[in-house]
Structures are given as structure tokens and as C-alpha cells.
Amino acid sequence: MKQTCVLAYSGGLDTSVLLGWLIEKGYDVIAVYVDLGQPCEDREAILAKATNCGAKKAMIVDAREELCRDFAFPTLAWQARYEGTYLLGTSIARPLISRVCVEIAHREGATVFAHGATGKGNDQCRFQLAAEAIDPSIKVLAPWRMAEFRERFPGRTEMLEFCDAKQIPVKATRSKPYSSDENCLHTSYEAGCLEDLTTDGFSVVDFGMTVSPQEAPDTPESVTIDFESGVPVAVNGEKLAPHELVLKLNEIGGRNGVGRTDIVENRLVGMKSRGVYEAPGMTLLYEAHRLVEQLTLDRDLVHLRDTISPIVAEAVYYGFWYTAKMDALLAFIREAQRPVSGTITLNLYKGNMLVASRESDNSLYDEAIASMEGGGSYDQTDAEGFLRILGLPLRVQGGVRPRSAESAS
DSSP: OOOEEEEEOOSSHHHHHHHHHHHHTTOEEEEEEEESOOTTOOHHHHHHHHHHTTOSEEEEEEOHHHIIIIIIHHHHHTTOOBTTTBOOHHHHHHHHHHHHHHHHHHHHTOOEEEOOOOTTSSHHHHHHHHHHHHOTTOEEEOGGGOHHHHHHOSSHHHHHHHHHHHTOOOOOOTTOOOEEEEOSSOEEEESGGGGSTTSOHHHHSOOSSOOOGGGSOSSOEEEEEEEETTEEEEETTEEOOHHHHHHHHHHHHHHTTOOEEEEEEEOTTSOEEEEEEEOHHHHHHHHHHHHHHHHHSOHHHHHHHHHHHHHHHHHHHHTOOSSHHHHHHHHHHHHHTTTOOEEEEEEEETTEEEEEEEEOTTOOOOHHHHOSSSOSSOOTTHHHHHHHHHTHHHHHHHHHSOOOHHHHO
16 A cells, blocks of 8 residues: 655755655655745646646645744744844744644645755754654655665756656756745745855845845835734734735835845754845844834843844754744743834835834833933932942952053053
């Protein structure tokens, strides 16, 4: 009796080859296309291709709202950036794809979950760790980690020849200079010519979501973003569902050259890799969210969040989404974000985001107290005693171990 396998299927070269190879190996394959808002893809054509190529079933699952609401926005609330820069657009998506595929496997009686991630990258970790956390009994099949598969397909030429022989239509060509991965949050570009660090990625990549700052308009464009308890809810006064809100900001940020980065990052498996990214909408949200927090959160809470934020970014990047630690961290940030409500207006100009206005009913900013002019409830005389107490240990140490002016400089 044939085993049934659920394949995370994109319709690109790798998963098209995987589909044909799995069928050759005797699997009944259910091809699952998880719709994460990938632009410029014909969903129905992708399904038809999977069926025509021999899939037992082919299905689309729309997970765009979940991606933004349940994964991207909580990560945003943590201000989580891997190694201080990467907004985790691909990392966030993988545990959701795994969850969808495992749910379908349960429904269809499948015992195997297959994916096309290589044995050198991060995605293999994200897919497998998520799938096994949801169902420890499921078998995760990663053909790129199998010598048999790599010997059959040592490169793109052999994969394209396989597709030609099987009459599997693919868009890929032998001359494509790099690979890309996309969803509604971002597009990433890597491999090929981008592996040469002397290559100018910004000039080589054919960006799909953003214009270059040089090509952006010569006049600033204003955008206003509203937050409720740390969650973005409206753009320019229009209430929008999470996915639609991200798409709207992608348009606005994209046409103003916002959100491009070029990074050499540390993969979980130990190697460094180079990635070029564009994430216009999420870049705007990170900046606007940070500005609302400046008004509404106290110093100690923000500093604690900023201390833990890199830990969250690492957990997301490495694939540890479905863990007890992440459950606790997500509960913490929901509580911490309760007062983070307000409105931010940014002026966008050739890749720059300049704050124009900020408002919040929960603002902790007191103009009278902060003003350099007289007034308010702050008595500057109080600072005398405050500094005497604050400086006590320094005065004691200075009396025991005097510092010369030269050594202190």
C-alpha cells in the first residue's frame, strides 16, 4: 500500500522536481500551496500543474491573515530583528506552512511531510522543528539531505532536464542569476551571483516591491498609521484587516524606496550567507510602532523588552516558534503592549522615514514637566538630593581608591 505524503508545494523548480521524484518513489502526493500573499503567481495554474504532473490531490490554503495577525504582528511587537537588521519575513512564514501541512496530513491520513529546503539552510530547521512540535510522530522528508536525491540532481541543469523529460512546465531557466522567495511581508534574494560579495546587490536584483531611493518621488509623501495595543489597525484613517494593511503599506513604502537591505547573516547551521531583502510595509510598521512605544511605555519595560528582543529574533530565525519559551514570550508581549495605542505620521522621502507627528491618549510625555521653561510639577531642587544619593557609592570608592584626572580620562 502506498504511503501518502503532503508536499509543501510552490510550483517552482525545486518543488516541481520533488513532486515528480516522490511519485517515482511510490508516494501518493498531496500538493499543498499555502497562500501567503505571494505576488505575481497564478494560483489556479499552479494547482492544475500539480494535478497534471500526477499529484493525488492539489489544494490552496489561504493563510495570509494568519501570517500577518498571528506571526508578523507579534514579532513586530517585540521589535525583533535578527542580528539587528533582518525583519524575519521568511522565518515567520515557515512554522505557519508546517502547521497547515501537518493539519492537512491529519485530515488526509498522511504520515509524511515533505519540503524542498536544502540541507545547508535555515528553512529545513524551521519546517522540521515546527512540524515535529505539532506532531512528534510525523515523518519529515527532506530530499536535499538524501545522497540519493543529490546524486540524481547535482545542479539546476539536471533538474531542468528532469522537468523537460517529465513535461513539467517551470519558469526557471539555466541563466537565472539568483533565487528569490516571497510573501506579502517581504521578498528575499540570495544565491547565484549574490554569493560574490563584491557584487552590488542593489544594482543586480530586479526588485518587485520597491523602487530605488534614487527613483523615488522628489517630494515627500505622508503616511499615518494607527495602533491599538501594539497592533497596527489603520492606514491614513482607513481601518484595514492585517493582510490588507500590510499590502497598503507595501505600496506606499515601495513607491518611496523604503525597506531595502543587504545583509551577511549567520545561519543556524553555522555558515555565513548573503541575503538581499525588501520589506517596505513591515519597515514602516517597525518604525511607527517604535515611535508609539516611545510615548506610551515606561523606561524599565522598554529596556527589558529591548534586552529580550534579540532572543526572540533568534528563536524565530532558528525555527523555535512552537516552544514553551515562545509561548511565554508571546504572552509577555501581549501584556506589555496593552498601552501601546496611538497615531504616527511619517514623511517618506527617497528611502527615509521622518517622523512628522505622534499622538496617544496613553502618552506618558508631559510637556510641562519636560519643558526647559518654568512650571510643571518637577522641582529642580529635588535633583540635589537625588544626585547625592546616586553618587554615594562613587564618593565612597573615590575616597578609598582615588582616581587622578589623568587616569580618569
